[in-house]
Amino acid sequence: MPAAGAAPVRRLGIDVGGTKCLAVVLDETGAVVGEERRPTPHGPQAIVDAIVALVDECRPFTSIGVGVPGLVTRAGVLRAAPNLVDTTDFHVREMLGERLGVAVEVDNDATCAAVAEWTFGAARGSSDFVLVTLGTGIGGGIVAGGALQRGANGFTGEIGHMVVDPHGPPCPCGRNGCWERYASGSGLGRLAREVAGEGRLVRVVELAGGDVAAVRGEHVQAAAAEGDAAALAVINDYARWVALGLVNLTNILDPQMFVLGGGLATAGEMYLAPILRWMTQLLYAPELRPHPQVVFAEWGERAGAVGAALLPTVR
């Protein structure tokens, strides 16, 4: 409770996404007491203008944090952002600090989402968990030993680029067989188009308007929800790839739980049973260890903004 006369806590967080910027204001209990959004423009200067406009709509605030997609240095510089146009070496913290005249915390959007789930979400109280966003790509945020991990440069959590098959399909990052080629939302679509190309996904292709090339993850989900066996087989294959990456992370980090977020998590229940079944098959010494829990993110599309708002509370 604020001291008599003190301004109430209003933590402002902004998530800069590929298509939109979302701002939220949190009170000290973690309740969202304000929310604004704007399209994401192209280039650092225009993005800074959009953020400043959102900030002005959300005043007053007691702290401010920003989440951005890509490699973010500990000094708040966005080094590489595949989903933002023209933003290599974007000095987010410095440019915003100068414009706003206040300190701004900046971090990777998946790291922010991990903070949101850790503080007020599915991973409350956990000392060891990995947040995994299954969207266009795969992002990650890691809490280990009771601390948010950022790494030597701030780049911890690029789990989507873990190579799980060096003979696999090419990734825009320049390598082959990155985990996100298989286990992201787009990975699901790619797996489905491969099967559809062999004529084995009649109902899914029908839902995609009869065009194999138009098949996306959502068509597989819709057909699977109807009980279509071929679509369920694709979901099962997809779940095996998700599990493979989760098991790799388990071998490396031994987390208590995985929190799955991103677009796919909204229909997550469909994937949960096959993911857990494959994890049991793939885990090292499955009978001799507790298995990590797999749960879904509670913050949905707000996770990045909520976590950005909470960045000043985390050390």
Add this chain to the structure above:
Amino acid sequence: MPAAGAAPVRRLGIDVGGTKCLAVVLDETGAVVGEERRPTPHGPQAIVDAIVALVDECRPFTSIGVGVPGLVTRAGVLRAAPNLVDTTDFHVREMLGERLGVAVEVDNDATCAAVAEWTFGAARGSSDFVLVTLGTGIGGGIVAGGALQRGANGFTGEIGHMVVDPHGPPCPCGRNGCWERYASGSGLGRLAREVAGEGRLVRVVELAGGDVAAVRGEHVQAAAAEGDAAALAVINDYARWVALGLVNLTNILDPQMFVLGGGLATAGEMYLAPILRWMTQLLYAPELRPHPQVVFAEWGERAGAVGAALLPTVR
């Protein structure tokens, strides 16, 4: 410096390996002031007897730590140890504590090696590094965010069982294409025997007494040291697999450095240049980030015992 009249620090550490148990005594500066060894017998009771005998040879001591290979719980129970005979569910801490009448710290041997390198070795002062032991298998110890990581159950660092090719050769752990099938010392031998089987490793096979099935990593190393081009090509292929795993770990954990230990590290210089070259090719956004350093462990075969001795100093 000990207070006048206080007993000098003598930290006892014991590393239980597949073939031998090594005990060291460290003073407060990290100098080894005592060392004893015994063969590793079979089964928990016999191993406890061997450890107690080593302890008696090393008295007096001010603290005691033990490193064991495999999955070690935070309560000091060895759950699974592929390289020890008949030791599933070996209550190391409890059995030793009862026999010795003092508290005993117990952890995984690679975690111990990380502690040795962190406190008095190649990773002194580093807040984010991964120790990688390249031996019969691959073990790992992780320091992240300035803290030794143990995970929810104590199983952090089983990096050798990260799957890097699900279509790869079977691993005794029950899965296929674990990193250690390629990048361990035995992995080097396996890669070499594949090539030798195609008749392309004349000098290496000669060094192995003319028998393709007898080819081991050491024969490849010896031929490569002579400048044999075919052996150097195997080393280069092997280095690619080592780099692939290091890059995966970099994407996940963003360490400042890797410390390579284990048997292969003793001839490590031969591998360093190709490993670094492959890492540059495989890293995500290589031009936009500092590359992690790759250095060699300083403690050699004593790393596990030295780190075990230092366990009581780490929280």
